[in-house]
Every structure is written in C-alpha cells, then in structure tokens.
Amino acid sequence: MSNCKLSVNINKIATLRNSRGGNNPDLVKVALDCERFGAQGITVHPRPDERHIRYQDVFDLKGQIDTEFNIEGNCQEQKFVDLVLANRPAQVTLVPDAQGQITSNHGWDTVKHQNYLQDIIATFKEAGIRVSIFVDPNVEMVEAAKTTGTDRIELYTESYATNYLHDKEKAIAPYIAAAEKAKALDIGLNAGHDLDLNNLKYFAENIPGLLEVSIGHALICDALYLGLENTIQRYLYQLK
Ligand SMILES: CC(=O)[C@@H](O)[C@H](O)COP(=O)(O)O
Numbered sequence: 001m002s003n004c005k006l007s008v009n010i011n012k013i014a015t016l017r018n019s020r021g022g023n024n025p026d027l028v029k030v031a032l033d034c035e036r037f038g039a040q041g042i043t044v045h046p047r048p049d050e051r052h053i054r055y056q057d058v059f060d061l062k063g064q065i066d067t068e069f070n071i072e073g074n075c076q077e078q079k080f081v082d083l084v085l086a087n088r089p090a091q092v093t094l095v096p097d098a099q100g101q102i103t104s105n106h107g108w109d110t111v112k113h114q115n116y117l118q119d120i121i122a123t124f125k126e127a128g129i130r131v132s133i134f135v136d137p138n139v140e141m142v143e144a145a146k147t148t149g150t151d152r153i154e155l156y157t158e159s160y161a162t163n164y165l166h167d168k169e170k171a172i173a174p175y176i177a178a179a180e181k182a183k184a185l186d187i188g189l190n191a192g193h194d195l196d197l198n199n200l201k202y203f204a205e206n207i208p209g210l211l212e213v214s215i216g217h218a219l220i221c222d223a224l225y226l227g228l229e230n231t232i233q234r235y236l237y238q239l240k
C-alpha cells in the first residue's frame with residue numbers, strides 16, 4: 001500500500017465558475033465533495049490575475065477543509081505571501097511563475113535563488129506552515145534545495161507526462177535520480193503537473209518516498225465523463 005496522498009487541485013472548478021460570474025459550481029462545495037469522495041488534500045494556485053482561484057476563495061476554503069490544504073503560488077508576489085500567512089494552510093508550495101504565464105512551466109533554480117529561498121522559506125516555517133518548493137528533476141537543484149531549509153520539494157512532472165507516451169523508462173529516469181537524492185538528504189517528496197490516469201501508476205510505483213501528488217487539469221477533465229466521485233476513486237486506485 002502506497003503512502004502517497006492525492007491532493008485534488010480545484011483551479012479548473014474556479015475557471016468554470018468564473019466564466020459566468022455567479023457561484024456555479026460552488027468551489028467550497030466541490031472541495032468538500034472531493035474530500036467526501038476520498039481526496040486526502042485540496043490544492044489551489046491563486047494567480048495575480050485571479051483568472052481561476054480568487055484570493056477570497058482561499059479564505060472561504062480555509063475554514064471548511066478538513067484534509068490537507070495546499071496553497072501553491074509565486075512568493076515573489078507580496079500579495080501571495082500575505083494571503084498564505086493570513087490563512088496558515090498545512091502546506092505552501094512555492095512556484096517561480098512569471099506574470100501572465102498560462103500555467104507553471106519550470107522549477108526553481110535553487111542555486112541562483114538560494115538566499116532568497118532561505119529567507120522566504122524561514123518566513124513561512126516560522127508561521128508553522130510546511131514548505132514545499134517546485135523543482136525540475138535535476139539532482140543539482142535537489143541538492144541545493146536542502147540548504148534552503150525547505151521541508152519538501154515538488155517535482156515538476158510535465159516532462160515525465162510528455163515523454164511517458166514515447167518511452168516511459170527514459171521519462172522517469174531523471175525523477176528516480178532526483179527522488180533518490182531527496183531521500184538521501186531527508187527532503188520530503190511531492191510531485192505534480194500533467195499527471196493523469198494513464199501515467200500516475202507507473203510514476204507512483206517507481207518513485208521512492210513519494211508523499212503526495214497534486215492533480216487538477218486531467219482529473220477535472222476525466223470527471224466530465226466519469227463523474228467526480230468515480231474519478232477520484234480511480235486516481236486513488238492508481239496510488240494503491
Ligand atoms: C504548480 C503546478 O504544477 C501547476 O500545475 C498548477 O498548480 C496548475 O496551475 P494552473 O491550473 O493555473 O495551470
């Protein structure tokens with residue numbers, strides 16, 4: 001039995017809600033239903049333009065969620081730092097997004113941004129929030145993550161998901177190396193981005209010490225066909 005938790009990213013529920021301006025679907029209700037259907041965490045990624053998750057959503061969700069609340073985002077935005085400190089989620093995941101990016105597309109350069117990361121991570125840890133930082137599957141970046149003081153790293157899995165379709169052993173090789181380095185350095189390990197029902201099982205089976213995956217886009221797409229409860233159950237099954 002795997003110890004890996006499934007955190008459902010509900011950004012795309014907010015995208016749908018915002019498209020009409022009302023409150024349908026109700027983001028808080030969906031989050032609570034995800035928990036009821038077995039999700040072990042809820043992830044949101046508020047972006048400065050609030051194109052999906054709004055800052056107010058974070059306050060609304062915080063009081064309601066029973067499982068692990070994970071807020072992802074760009075800590076170079078002071079508004080994001082203030083939001084996280086005001087809500088004190090179980091975990092904050094720091095992602096180096098640029099303004100206007102369509103989605104997250106790279107991890108931290110933990111060598112170049114070492115001093116900055118040390119300071120911001122200490123700020124969140126002093127507030128009692130577990131910190132994870134988004135990194136590419138690169139051993140050098142994992143090594144330098146250790147001295148930032150982060151509790152965990154989240155491996156950016158886009159290249160795994162893309163290359164899985166052509167050569168899954170080659171696709172996962174850099175992730176195994178990164179995970180082994182994280183384990184040796186006693187850094188907790190999360191992963192996410194473009195994980196789906198096809199590629200998740202192989203990833204979870206082959207990555208040592210995987211603690212959590214956060215999955216949004218594919219899971220919400222699957223729910224259109226399979227229903228949310230059935231979809232969450234199927235993702236959980238991949239992690240068994
Ligand atoms: C950090 C990460 O991997 C992202 O996948 C993210 O949380 C998704 O963000 P969007 O929903 O805005 O594409």
Ligand SMILES: NCC(=O)COP(=O)(O)O
Pocket residue numbers: 009043072154191192193194195214215216217218219
């Ligand atoms: N951290 C990754 C995440 O929350 C969801 O990414 P995706 O499944 O929407 O690509």
